[in-house]
Amino acid sequence: MFFWRQEIGPGRWVAFTNSGAGNLALHVGDKPASVLRRRRELEAAMGIDEGSLRFMHQTHSATAEIVEDAAAGELISADALVSVSGATPLAVMVADCVPVVLSAGDGAEGATAVVHAGRQGILDGVIANTVELLRSRNARNLVAWIGPAICGDCYEVPEEMRREVAAVVPAASATTRWATPGLDLPQAVRAQLEALGVAVQQVSEGSSTLCTLENGALYSHRRSSAAGRIAGLVWTQ
Numbered sequence: 001m002f003f004w005r006q007e008i009g010p011g012r013w014v015a016f017t018n019s020g021a022g023n024l025a026l027h028v029g030d031k032p033a034s035v036l037r038r039r040r041e042l043e044a045a046m047g048i049d050e051g052s053l054r055f056m057h058q059t060h061s062a063t064a065e066i067v068e069d070a071a072a073g074e075l076i077s078a079d080a081l082v083s084v085s086g087a088t089p090l091a092v093m094v095a096d097c098v099p100v101v102l103s104a105g106d107g108a109e110g111a112t113a114v115v116h117a118g119r120q121g122i123l124d125g126v127i128a129n130t131v132e133l134l135r136s137r138n139a140r141n142l143v144a145w146i147g148p149a150i151c152g153d154c155y156e157v158p159e160e161m162r163r164e165v166a167a168v169v170p171a172a173s174a175t176t177r178w179a180t181p182g183l184d185l186p187q188a189v190r191a192q193l194e195a196l197g198v199a200v201q202q203v204s205e206g207s208s209t210l211c212t213l214e215n216g217a218l219y220s221h222r223r224s225s226a227a228g229r230i231a232g233l234v235w236t237q
């Protein structure tokens with residue numbers, strides 16, 4: 001069910017699922033009833049109320065939205081969700097893009113956020129937008145966790161694309177295992193977070209790789225276009 005989870009402060013948890021939790025996305029051609037059943041099972045494993053976990057309609061934008069500003073049950077179109085109180089459980093779905101979880105460093109009272117950071121979002125500033133929104137609501141001492149994503153050894157792109165992204169985030173430049181131009185999106189996200197003064201915490205699960213393409217216990221869009229989605233999660237109990 002969980003690739004990794006940790007209680008980061010009293011009652012506050014950060015986790016990333018693996019394929020044991022099953023596909024959690026409604027938009028990848030899976031049976032809706034099956035997806036909703038898996039979401040309920042995930043909520044039970046998290047120890048939160050059924051139906052309380054907030055997902056978003058992700059569009060590869062740089063938009064960050066505050067969950068408390070939306071109506072209950074509204075599916076928010078955004079690529080980052082912020083809970084100002086930290087009381088609303090949040091989820092981001094990925095299958096190669098970078099899932100990021102943030103929490104203010106002042107215990108279970110602080111704000112939380114999840115971010116869907118793909119190549120376009122990284123270029124367009126989804127990380128900075130999220131951090132700015134958190135700070136505008138007085139979130140301090142932000143800590144971030146970067147979850148499983150495709151790694152720089154595996155993510156091949158055309159030379160022109162590598163140049164375009166590296167011009168904005170030099171840390172994104174990579175070379176694949178087979179010596180072609182690549183992008184290291186997790187490193188790009190880390191560089192952006194650290195430049196914003198956000199502390200990045202390590203996510204690791206023994207010797208298993210965080211690369212979604214290499215790790216068969218995770219979902220990878222590049223490995224299978226019919227792949228499901230894993231989730232990055234933050235919640236308070």
Ligand SMILES: [Zn+2]
Pocket residue numbers: 150151152153154155211212213214
């Ligand atoms: Zn890899």
